[in-house]
Amino acid sequence: MMVDALQVFLQGLFGSVFPLVWVLLKIVLIIAPLLLCVAYLTFWERKVIGWMQVRIGPNRVGPWGLIQPIADGVKLLLKEVLIPTGSDKSVFLIAPMFAFAPALAAWAVVPFNDTLVLANVNASLLYIMSVTSIGVYGIILAGWASNSKYAFLGGMRSAAQMISYEISMGLALVVVLMVSNSLNLGDIVHSQGKGIFADYGLGFLSWNWLPLLPMFAVYLVSIVAETNRAPFDMAEGESEIVGFHCEYSGMAFAVFFLAEYANMILVSTLTSLLFLGGWLSPVGFLPDGLLWLFVKIAAVLFFFLWIRATFPRYRYDQIMRLGWKVFIPLCLIWLVVVGCWMMSPLNIWK
Amino acid sequence: MEFKTFVFYFFSAILVFAGLRVITSRNPVHAALFLVLAFFSASGVWMLLQAEFLAIALILIYVGAVMVLFLFVVMMLDINLDRLREGFWSYLPLGSIIALLMVAEMALILGGNYLGLLESSVPQASAEASNVKAIGRLIFTQYVYPFELASVILLVGIVAAVALTQRGKRKNKSVNPSQQVFVKAADRLRVLQMPAEKRD
Structure with missing residues (x-):
């Protein structure tokens, strides 16, 4: 095998620091494609929304407009980063990093198939929840450090929204944890491969989305609100409301943008792993594999773009009402329902 | 090292x-x-x-x-900040007494091994067993009453916070979303049929 040969070669080259080099290499192997996906997700989004609105979308730079994200990146890199007077300079510059770093750090425990995972820890889902909860700092700090009332109010608004939906997301995940009896993402995927339908070769009916359908719906809407995407995009509702990053320019702004898209990919991956069976094949006669995970992630990402082109923006009080008064009670009730279900003879998760 | x-x-x-x-x-x-x-x-x-x-x-x-x-x-x-610093010297004695007490308490706990206060040593968790499972099991078996008590205290805290900030009925003109979602187009909009009229 090529991988083994490379491993032996590097072992000879680096000696005792080899494990460190090997882990760094794996990190690069995760981060580099991720950033490429982020760049082309922005392109795909503009294309999809263009088609849905009977436009063409970007088609000028390169064949079919394929170089467009690179051109955008170069443009943003060359622009000046303005720092407003009276702003807290260090916090102003740390804020975008706070927003972006968690979106990357969470990938440390994401499994891609049975063996392909950087760190296979027991509490991997808990780790992801805690790491992603840090992302909210980027938003509040950006709002505060900008020394602008608009940015400050925008930061408050987005942060309150993210914290509220984190709760309903967390409660939906609790139900998933109950039925899969593990915090390890790999084990959660494996637990979805068992069941009556899976025995008939209809694996996709055994995945968590069907028995936990209300939680799947809650989770799907919550991740949209959590990543500040349309129709819950209070952070950048350009036409009516000013967001937390209104004082940012150039690459500092671009990092917030990258964070948003990296977070989208992350939550799509989590949805695929937790509810859509991860790398498991939907039907019995096809083999499981990495490809299925990518197809599912792409489908969830398409859902993000689709609803952005479809739904009008929610009003802020409606967003908060949906989170606190609809989703959280629904999750709590379903928690009890699933608990009773698991204790009853009809339990399907043994 | x-x-x-x-x-x-x-x-x-x-x-x-x-x-x-x-x-x-x-x-x-x-x-x-x-x-x-x-x-x-x-x-x-x-x-x-x-x-x-x-x-x-x-x-x-x-x-x-x-x-x-x-x-x-x-x-x-x-x-x-200037107003916060005003009474620094007058509060200093009280503050230092509290600080000394805290240091003494921490010394008792941290030095427990040397002073022979702790009977058992710190339990060593095995790296294989899941920490989360162990804690969850303990919380719902051995420590179930303290755990429920803590959650009741938290609930009281929530109720108290709501009660403190609740100032009677709202006097602003905010809409009631639970009524709002049931609005139909017919409640807001009336389509009139008008025959076309001839111009004189």
């Missing part, structure tokens, strides 16, 4: 530095941010003790939720 020891001292040094900055920093927002850094380093130290659940819960709850709300408040307050 073992690598683990190095990591421990690394985290501890950051922890102590961040703790010092929390009380010496002039800007309250910076102080709150250093507190976040302190939580982070403390979580790193706990991770070294293989208390993975506690370490992650510290970040999830304190960094992810409590400190965010804390920052909300600190950012919106107009804190005047």
Whole structure:
């Protein structure tokens, strides 16, 4: 095998620091494609929304407009980063990093198939929840450090929204944890491969989305609100409301943008792993594999773009009402329902 | 020096530095941010003790939720440092007595092994067993009453917070969303049929 040969070669080259080099290499192997996906997700989004609105979308730079994200990146890199007077300079510059770093750090425990995972820890889902909860700092700090009332109010608004939906997301995940009896993402995927339908070769009916359908719906809407995407995009509702990053320019702004898209990919991956069976094949006669995970992630990402082109923006009080008064009670009730279900003879998760 | 020891001292040094900055920093927002850094380093130290659940819960709850709300408040307050410093010397004796008490308490716990106060040594968790499962099992069997009691206290706290901020009926013109969602087009809009008229 090529991988083994490379491993032996590097072992000879680096000696005792080899494990460190090997882990760094794996990190690069995760981060580099991720950033490429982020760049082309922005392109795909503009294309999809263009088609849905009977436009063409970007088609000028390169064949079919394929170089467009690179051109955008170069443009943003060359622009000046303005720092407003009276702003807290260090916090102003740390804020975008706070927003972006968690979106990357969470990938440390994401499994891609049975063996392909950087760190296979027991509490991997808990780790992801805690790491992603840090992302909210980027938003509040950006709002505060900008020394602008608009940015400050925008930061408050987005942060309150993210914290509220984190709760309903967390409660939906609790139900998933109950039925899969593990915090390890790999084990959660494996637990979805068992069941009556899976025995008939209809694996996709055994995945968590069907028995936990209300939680799947809650989770799907919550991740949209959590990543500040349309129709819950209070952070950048350009036409009516000013967001937390209104004082940012150039690459500092671009990092917030990258964070948003990296977070989208992350939550799509989590949805695929937790509810859509991860790398498991939907039907019995096809083999499981990495490809299925990518197809599912792409489908969830398409859902993000689709609803952005479809739904009008929610009003802020409606967003908060949906989170606190609809989703959280629904999750709590379903928690009890699933608990009773698991204790009853009809339990399907043994 | 073992690598683990190095990591421990690394985290501890950051922890102590961040703790010092929390009380010496002039800007309250910076102080709150250093507190976040302190939580982070403390979580790193706990991770070294293989208390993975506690370490992650510290970040999830304190960094992810409590400190965010804390920052909300600190950012919106107009804190005047000169007024805060006014009574420094008059409060100093009381403050130092409390500080000394706390140091004595910590010395009793930390020095418990030397003084023979602790009968058993710190239980060593095996690296294989899941920390989360063990804690969950204990909470719902051995410590179920204290656990339920704690949740009731939290509930009382929530009710109290709502009761404190509730000031009667709202007097503004906000809409009632539960009525709003049931609105139909026919309630708002009337389509009239008008025959076309001839111009004179």
